[in-house]
Amino acid sequence: MPIPRKPRIVIIGCGFGGLEAARALHAADVDITLVDRTNHHLFQPLLYQVATAGLSAPAIAAPVRHLFRRQRNVTTLLGEAASVDAAGRRVRLTDGSELPYDHLVVAAGATHSYFGRDDWAPLAPGLKTLADAFEIRRRVLLAFEAAEKEEDPEAREAWLTFVVIGAGPTGVEMAGTLAEIARRTLPGEFRRIDPARARILLVEGGPRVLQAMPESLSASAQKQLERLGVEVAVAARVVAIDAHGLQVQPPGDATPYRIASRCVIWAAGVAASPLGRQLADATGAPADRAGRVLVEPDLSLPGHPEVSVIGDLAAAHSHLPGHEPRPVPGVSPAAKQMGRTAAGNILLRIAGRPTQPFRYRDYGNLATIGRNSAVVDLWTPWRRIRFSGWFAWVFWLFAHIYFLIGFRNRLVVLIDWASAYWSEQRYARVVTGIDPRATDN
Amino acid sequence: MPIPRKPRIVIIGCGFGGLEAARALHAADVDITLVDRTNHHLFQPLLYQVATAGLSAPAIAAPVRHLFRRQRNVTTLLGEAASVDAAGRRVRLTDGSELPYDHLVVAAGATHSYFGRDDWAPLAPGLKTLADAFEIRRRVLLAFEAAEKEEDPEAREAWLTFVVIGAGPTGVEMAGTLAEIARRTLPGEFRRIDPARARILLVEGGPRVLQAMPESLSASAQKQLERLGVEVAVAARVVAIDAHGLQVQPPGDATPYRIASRCVIWAAGVAASPLGRQLADATGAPADRAGRVLVEPDLSLPGHPEVSVIGDLAAAHSHLPGHEPRPVPGVSPAAKQMGRTAAGNILLRIAGRPTQPFRYRDYGNLATIGRNSAVVDLWTPWRRIRFSGWFAWVFWLFAHIYFLIGFRNRLVVLIDWASAYWSEQRYARVVTGIDPRATDN
DSSP states (O other): OOOOOOOEEEEEOOSHHHHHHHHHTTTSSSEEEEEESSSEEEOGGGHHHHHTTSSOGGGGEEEHHHHTSSOTTEEEEEOOEEEEETTTTEEEETTSOEEEOSEEEEOOOEEEOOTTOGGGTTTSOOOSSHHHHHHHHHHHHHHHHHHHHOOSHHHHHHHTEEEEEOOSHHHHHHHHHHHHIIIIISTTSOSSOOGGGOEEEEEOSSSSSSTTSOHHHHHHHHHHHHHTTEEEEOSOEEEEEETTEEEEEOSTTOOOEEEEOSEEEEOSOEEEOHHHHHHHHHHTOOBOTTSOEEOOTTSEETTEEEEEEOGGGEEOEEOOTTSOOEEOOSSHHHHHHHHHHHHHHHHHHHTTOOOOOOOOOOOEEEEEEETTEEEEEEEOSSOEEEEESHHHHHHHHHHHHHHSSSHHHHHHHHHHHHHHHHHOOOSOOOOSOOOTTOOOO | OOOOOOOEEEEEOOSHHHHHHHHHTTTSSSEEEEEESSSEEEOGGGHHHHHTTSSOGGGGEEEHHHHTSSOTTEEEEEOOEEEEETTTTEEEETTSOEEEOSEEEEOOOEEEOOTTOGGGTTTSOOOSSHHHHHHHHHHHHHHHHHHHHOOSHHHHHHHTEEEEEOOSHHHHHHHHHHHHIIIIISTTSOSSOOGGGOEEEEEOSSSSSSTTSOHHHHHHHHHHHHHTTEEEEOSOEEEEEETTEEEEEOSTTOOOEEEEOSEEEEOSOEEEOHHHHHHHHHHTOOBOTTSOEEOOTTSEETTEEEEEEOGGGEEOEEOOTTSOOEEOOSSHHHHHHHHHHHHHHHHHHHTTOOOOOOOOOOOEEEEEEETTEEEEEEEOSSOEEEEESHHHHHHHHHHHHHHSSSHHHHHHHHHHHHHHHHHOOOSOOOOSOOOTTOOOO
């Protein structure tokens, strides 16, 4: 009789979903292989702080290998999944190697989407990875440097105009923080320009900022942004971007207008990892317009109960008893909860028992705008609470520090923030490449 | 009568020398322009810690602009000096602009030298800038990742062999820290390889490690390195490097031998910035083999009293009364002292008084090898003190933290070190590009 082999579980991606799935299997007698194309788990909610020179990269990135050093059933591999062979039950990596599996969790996440205008990518970088954050940091800081050297007033103004496209949480955080850098951090450091006169524009195609929030909080967020000196344009569609600015279509039939800017940041669109489309094409499973896989109630790939798709890659629904199924939002708590459900369902399948449908527990929503400014929409077991301003900011701060992975990071982030709060300084103002005109590296 | 113009002082470079020169002029009624090709002052003695994932970049890099925000006679410019027109008294930048001056301080520093083998640069990166440090960090961490994936035992061994070329302070620090990473930080995190079995080799062409130190301390340093598991080869010349290893010529007529290694680090040669050669060629001033300008006793360029050359770019002598002139070593205290002398001489020249010769005050020499290991050679006013081991390490630690520019950095570095000391972890283990075979980016 052959020795029974331990079930082989492959997890693709070590974001919030993949990390949580692997952790939830810590006590299982299985062989887990965790594949990620970077060597770190990234605390993405604070990535905008790296992009705006408030935090260093290591403060929000924990080595995956280190996180799982004591969980002996996990093998970490640095590698990028190219495709899943669902029929043959194996994952192909870009380096040509293959990983066979009995159970697969696909948590490859999302990337930016330029809505078919991929030529905009080098002109308006998005913010998903540490490399993205460094690029944005470089462009922002070097724009002020270029302005200090520029003799022509019009060209100088274009260097001092910063445009953020998209007013979701990331866009709002970026715009608010840019305003703080211009008005609070940099004044006094330049001799020829006044950084406080920089323009920060936030351009949103939809009717209001933070559309996932209730209307009252959207209104409050916009007011807080404007108090920081951000010019907010809603219902304004970007129709063209070039190296010297962009073209905006205001609501209705109004004439498009041009904004001259040398620093444009993309925070508008999100698309699922190409792996979603590949999975759908290969198995006949449905995918939505953003390339997300429409999964079964238990998060499995239709026709493939041994494959779970979770996080931003899944178009999932929450199945609370007595309620209609509700779409799950693309936020980190949802990804973590899906990771736990996927792990639990693998254990149920190994035990020969039926799987459980996914139930999303929504704790609410929060977004920060800048120093002392935030909005919070909280679902408690008793009632819904909404608040904004300083107390919301403190709540946001502690919530984020609490969820940061790894104690050391938490402590250092707290110190960085405390010192940034009192000094209004941002200490991570380091760039390595200095040519502000290079938009392609 | 025309309004008298303030003297215009241009300082090229914001390393230890340029920074100190600008600071020493804080009370002078002059216009200072400080040009650097990066936006930060780098605390180079700790750069190896960034390369070995012990510190984040912002911990050892302070924005130049921020350092001089309150010194109103300083204008900071991001730019690279292409050449000095000593006859026309102007500096040309690579972007085509020109900076006229009445007094010039050239403190452009040094870079690596591959002794005429510039083709080795992509094969064995050196450590002078933050970009260099990131590249070395990337190669070291990804070599362990590649080893974990490698099936062939011989190829795996090459990934786990690290070679440092050159046993000056940087080479010794790098080799010692690499040994610690392999033996202390990484064990337990891999499932297929044992990082503790990695080989760390330190190859030195001269007769001993740390040649600037007395022989007894060199011997102690070598013993401490070997205790950490570093294999030290002295009087061994590197004669060839390729993508899979290097060829070493042992002393005498012995046959050269090959070391298979996928991670080679260059810490052997230093050459002055090309600006030194350009200055010498343009003015007829003498330069030495490393491209350093042979300056007058008051650090001025021969024939050009209005130009001072300081730091690693100057071949300077110390002129202590009653002593023969002594060559000044290329260390940061010397650069700082030259910066102060150059600034003082500018003020003397403005006042119409004779300049002062440079006098180097040598406080001694120190180098660290790893956790608890260092050597110290101290010149006190009373006697010379030499010691090594744990106490030398603590001395080294506090000396370096004390000299770190900016309080916040000091505090964060101290916390990072304290936590690294107790946990034996290195928290900055973040790489962005993941292809370990790419040697050219």
